[in-house]
Amino acid sequence: MQTLRSAPVPLLIALSFAGFTHTSAEEPKPAKPPKTHAVTLGPVRKVPYTPAETDRNNRNEESTTLKVRALFVDTRQREWTMGEPHDVTDRSFTVRRALRINDRLPTEAEDRWTWQPGPWLLVDRVTGHIAAIHLPDFDPVASDAVWFRDYAAYCGTGQTAKGGLYAVVAQLGARHAVIQKQIGRWPQPDHFIPVCQPAAWQRQPMRVTLQPTGGEASTFDIVGSAAIVEEGDAADDN
Template sequence: MQTLRSAPVLLLLFACVLPPGPAIAAAPKIHTVTLGAFRKVPYTPPDATPDDKSDESSTLRIRALFVDEHQKEWTLGELHDVTDRSFTVRRALRLNDALPTEAVARWIWQPGPWLLVDRTTGHITALHLPDYDATVSDVTWFRDYAAYCGVAPTAKGNLLAVVAQLGGRRAVVQKTIGSWPQANHFIPVCQPAKWQRLPVRVTMQPTGGTSATYDVVGSVSLVEEGDNDE
């Protein structure tokens, strides 16, 4: 009499030799971006005089920037939400101010450039704003536009009214508003820019000078927010 083998055993063996199917795609990792508490650090402005001893001129209020609980940068001042997932914040730099003849490092704090931070990916991008000068430029943000006074990188130099848009290669506004450098100039060099929504306009004024209003024409939000591929 012929003996029949159990079919489930054969099916099980057959399944074992089949190539594996496509792996289930892992869910993208969501990162956590946070800012620590403010603390004050010593600061000496480049144009400071011996009489400049006020608390505001001799200190900076900085706080740490964390991604997944790992500190990535030191930041300065308030952040600006560009979109619902990205923001800009100014970087605080700790520089070695020691001369070549000094054997010991001399660390000082200085205001630095601006950063663009993606809350979802945790990616941090250094922004290269046109004609930006860390000692002159106080940026006022609106949407993805930055308005500030800049310094032209020329031999004679000029003080400029600048409006830059994130993602743009050139400044949206770039107008000469004075000479630079200036002896005994005002601090701050320019007043905070004043924005208008409809139509989009910005008013800028060098301290002690005449204000001017500029129409701002550009695309809405050229910020590239890529998918998280981690």
């Protein structure tokens, strides 16, 4: 009859531990939830600003100041903004950027910082991601975008040698403008300020009216799809 001998206690403990370690390594780890961010706008602050074509004899507080607000992601300031934000979806909004530009000439010793209106930004409240929006023919001097859903309507200026004033409707995520039609001449030495009246939107049917100040209004029907906004779960760690 064969006699079976039991393994020493230390060996049994070592084998049991090895088996436990091997089993635990094969168990999938729970997915780490995506990090969310707190996106906030700070209080309004007035800063000096003078457009290049402002009449020196007819300046007032509205024409010589910008109202800017800091854009924070968590506790870190990421941008300066101006104007009111526009909610595109329940998690994304657009807001216009305010720029601090160094106006120092090469012959000057000291920096000379000035404020200027900048491009538009798309902000994701969940990930904290901030992206610059390219609006075709958008001109910081002549353009004043009015948003509806994921569309922006404004008067733009042609970037070619022929120039021209254009009625433009742009959609987020689209490569080309939805509407782009010439409605006047540009540049204009003695143009109105503002160059165009704010765009007037209509929901059903979707249409928009753009009118150069002192000129005729043009109305355009918009045939498009739902919002094309890139929204993801990847956090912006920059």
